[in-house]
Ligand SMILES: Nc1ncnc2c1ncn2[C@@H]1O[C@H](COP(=O)(O)OP(=O)(O)OP(=O)(O)O)[C@@H](O)[C@H]1O
């Protein structure tokens with residue numbers, strides 16, 4: 001009965017982005033889906049029945065994850081592998097391999113692999129560009145350049161709430177030292193603003209500020225991006241400085257540090273203690289003078305309890321410890337933040353919004369702001385782009401404010417249908433334009449309407465893409 005469906009399952013495997021490969025107990029290829037054929041550069045059936053090392057001469061019994069999982073009888077999860085395919089292209093993948101058993105006997109293995117070649121190339125390109133960017137400016141330690149990779153100083157952090165003021169004082173004090181800083185807080189609370197401000201108020205401000213999100217890259221790649229690599233240390237490796245070397249004299253911001261793999265956290269701890277790095281595959285140690293600021297965007301207790309952050313590294317980083325409060329816990333800052341964003345987008349969009357109505361202020365005060373200040377900013381940005389008004393009223397707010405809000409729900413007033421439709425229409429057009437960076441053709445595709453229709457409606461509603 002079940003067999004009937006196997007063919008359909010096999011067919012659908014050709015439509016997923018991950019490569020899937022199955023080998024028999026001798027290591028001969030039994031199955032390949034389309035994604036695997038594409039990144040391996042193999043035509044339809046030519047690899048079936050052949051040994052995996054025959055098809056991948058750049059791999060060995062030791063480096064092939066699928067063979068290793070069979071030899072060791074264990075599953076290998078998320079391991080990086082580099083190889084050169086048939087056509088000579090260097091391919092980087094992240095693989096998970098699982099031995100296949102029939103009773104007690106191993107009859108083969110299955111591997112799922114994600115092609116990260118592009119991600120890797122782009123990450124390395126960014127490092128190269130950063131090294132170009134900083135080379136001429138920061139070679140001379142006396143050079144004064146504002147363009148140090150940051151956008152914010154302490155003046156740009158709006159907030160008079162007691163906790164925020166205390167935090168600013170603490171951050172300023174931190175900026176005058178070289179100690180590591182660990183910043184926590186939910187998404188959109190302004191952690192990155194604080195990190196920029198600390199750098200800009202420090203005596204490192206004329207040296208580079210470099211940020212790396214630790215959740216964005218797989219382990220090995222993150223390691224070589226941070227510490228650099230030496231030619232030949234792994235397939236495709238080049239002599240390349242890492243971010244530690246590039247940030248020398250300045251600040252390295254490690255965002256989402258709790259996503260950094262634990263072994264790499266151990267290496268980072270050693271670097272923090274020794275103030276020396278060693279490039280991946282290299283033997284020479286290199287002195288680095290880098291201030292580390294690290295951030296995590298979840299609850300500290302959870303981060304430690306769930307062992308996302310090693311305790312020893314936590315103690316080393318947490319010399320200066322800051323937690324930026326959620327917006328819902330500092331609603332006294334809402335009015336000044338509102339004024340600030342209204343002004344910011346008035347200037348940007350040439351609008352003349354003065355304030356929000358009392359009802360809107362009420363709605364905002366009762367709202368939880370899960371996206372924190374970033375969410376507030378986007379709400380104002382959206383309204384400012386769409387409407388030519390002087391007062392923001394509830395009908396200008398995105399839907400969820402009105403639908404979920406007891407203040408508007410409680411009243412028996414109902415919004416006229418054509419007004420509501422128009423508001424929804426503007427909101428969708430605005431979102432589509434935002435998603436496509438203002439590209440009208442692509443926005444029209446997203447909305448599934450002709451380009452001309454969209455153009456007409458943008459004009460009609462006076463939307464600023
Ligand atoms: N106190 C503030 N004053 C002015 N603007 C702010 C403030 N806090 C946040 N913002 C605005 O919100 C945006 C998001 O803030 P930021 O990037 O610092 O968030 P984050 O805490 O790093 O969030 P995530 O964890 O999602 O990275 C900023 O680009 C800035 O425009």
Ligand SMILES: [Mg+2]
Pocket residue numbers: 191192255
């Ligand atoms: Mg951030």
